[in-house]
Amino acid sequence: MARTLLTVPPTAKRGEVIELRTLIAHIMETGFRPDANGQVKPRDLITRFTCRFNGELVCSAELYPAVAANPYLSFTMLATESGTLSFSWEGDNGFSQSESVVLTVT
Amino acid sequence: MKRWAAALSVVACCLNATAQPDPRRSGFDDMSPQTQAMQRDDMQNPAMLTVQDGAALWERAPSASAKACSGCHGTAATSMRGVATRYPAFDNTLKKPIDLSQRINQCRERRQQSAPFAPESAELLALESYVALQSRGMPIAPPADPRLQAPRARGEALYRQRIGQLDLSCAQCHDERAGGRLGGSLIPQGHANGYPLYRLEWQAVGSLQRRLRNCMNGVRAEVPGYGAPEFVELALYLAWRDRGMKLESPAVRP
Numbered sequence: 001m002a003r004t005l006l007t008v009p010p011t012a013k014r015g016e017v018i019e020l021r022t023l024i025a026h027i028m029e030t031g032f033r034p035d036a037n038g039q040v041k042p043r044d045l046i047t048r049f050t051c052r053f054n055g056e057l058v059c060s061a062e063l064y065p066a067v068a069a070n071p072y073l074s075f076t077m078l079a080t081e082s083g084t085l086s087f088s089w090e091g092d093n094g095f096s097q098s099e100s101v102v103l104t105v106t
Numbered sequence: 107m108k109r110w111a112a113a114l115s116v117v118a119c120c121l122n123a124t125a126q127p128d129p130r131r132s133g134f135d136d137m138s139p140q141t142q143a144m145q146r147d148d149m150q151n152p153a154m155l156t157v158q159d160g161a162a163l164w165e166r167a168p169s170a171s172a173k174a175c176s177g178c179h180g181t182a183a184t185s186m187r188g189v190a191t192r193y194p195a196f197d198n199t200l201k202k203p204i205d206l207s208q209r210i211n212q213c214r215e216r217r218q219q220s221a222p223f224a225p226e227s228a229e230l231l232a233l234e235s236y237v238a239l240q241s242r243g244m245p246i247a248p249p250a251d252p253r254l255q256a257p258r259a260r261g262e263a264l265y266r267q268r269i270g271q272l273d274l275s276c277a278q279c280h281d282e283r284a285g286g287r288l289g290g291s292l293i294p295q296g297h298a299n300g301y302p303l304y305r306l307e308w309q310a311v312g313s314l315q316r317r318l319r320n321c322m323n324g325v326r327a328e329v330p331g332y333g334a335p336e337f338v339e340l341a342l343y344l345a346w347r348d349r350g351m352k353l354e355s356p357a358v359r360p
Contacts, residue, residue: 004155023150023152068309069152072150
C-alpha cells in the first residue's frame with residue numbers, strides 16, 4: 001500500500017466549487033534509466049488515475065513517463081450533494097490503490 | 107554621571123535595535139515561488155509521505171520481544187520536540203559525536219536489539235524525518251558541549267579545505283560565491299536547516315550526508331562512505347554556522 005495525502009474539504013455549501021488535491025508515493029520509474037550496473041531499470045509507472053463521486057466520474061488522468069515521482073494532481077468539482085469521493089490509481093506490475101473520503105454538502 | 111550612564115544605555119539600546127539584519131539566507135528564500143508553495147503546504151510536500159511512514163514505524167515494535175519507539179518515548183510530538191535542533195551531539199558511550207540518524211540506529215541496536223537500518227534506507231529516513239518534523243520552526247541550537255569543540259573545528263577545517271580535481275572548498279562556493287550561479291542554478295549559502303529533505307532533483311527524500319556526498323562528487327573528490335566521521339564533523343560545523351536559524355525539516359529543495 002502506497003502512502004497518499006488527500007485534501008478534501010470535509011463540508012461544502014451546495015453549489016460551491018471545491019478543490020480536490022491528491023498526492024501518492026510512487027517512484028514513477030520511466031523504463032529508460034540505467035541503474036548503477038548499467039542495466040535498464042524496468043518501467044514502473046502509475047498509468048491511470050480516476051476520481052469518482054457516488055460512482056460518477058469527476059476526473060481521470062493518464063500518466064506517462066514524463067510525470068515526476070510522487071504524482072500530485074489537483075482539480076475542482078461542483079458540490080451538489082453529500083456523498084463519497086473515491087480515488088483510485090492503477091499502474092504497472094498490478095499496482096492498484098484506492099481511497100475514499102466522505103463529503104458532506106449543506 | 108548617572109545621567110551620562112542612562113544616556114549611554116539608551117544609545118546602546120538604539121544600537122541593538124538597529125543591529126545588522128541576519129545575512130544568512132535559508133535555501134527556502136532562494137527557491138522559486140512554486141517550490142516554496144510545495145514546502146509550505148504539508149499536503150503538497152512529498153516528504154510528508156515519508157513522515158507518515160516514520161509515524162507508523164514509531165508505533166511498531168521491531169520484534170515481539172522489543173518495544174516500539176513509542177514504548178519508551180511516548181508521543182513523539184512531546185518527547186521529540188526540539189531534539190533534532192541539538193544534533194549532532196556527543197555520545198558518551200562511543201566517545202564521539204553522532205548525528206540524528208546514528209542516534210536512531212543506536213537506539214535500535216541497544217534498546218530494541220534489532221539490526222540497524224542501512225544508511226539512507228527508506229526506514230531510517232522515515233524515522234529521521236518524523237523525529238525532525240517535531241522540531242520544525244524551532245531555532246537550531248547546537249549544544250555548547252566542550253567535547254564537541256575539537257570535532258567541530260575539524261569540520262570547519264574540512265569546510266575550508268580545497269578538495270577534488272576541481273580543487274574547490276565548500277567555503278569557496280557557499281561563502282564566497284553564494285548568490286552567484288553555477289551553470290543555470292543559483293549557488294545557495296548551503297545552510298543545513300531542513301534535512302532530511304525532499305529534493306526535486308532526487309525525486310526522493312535524502313539526508314544531509316547524501317547532499318554532502320553529492321557536492322564532493324561534483325568537485326570530483328574522493329567521497330567518504332555513509333556514516334564516516336568527516337560527515338558528522340562537517341554537520342557539526344554546519345549546525346554551528348546555522349545556529350539560531352529555523353529548522354524547516356522536512357524541507358523541499360530544487
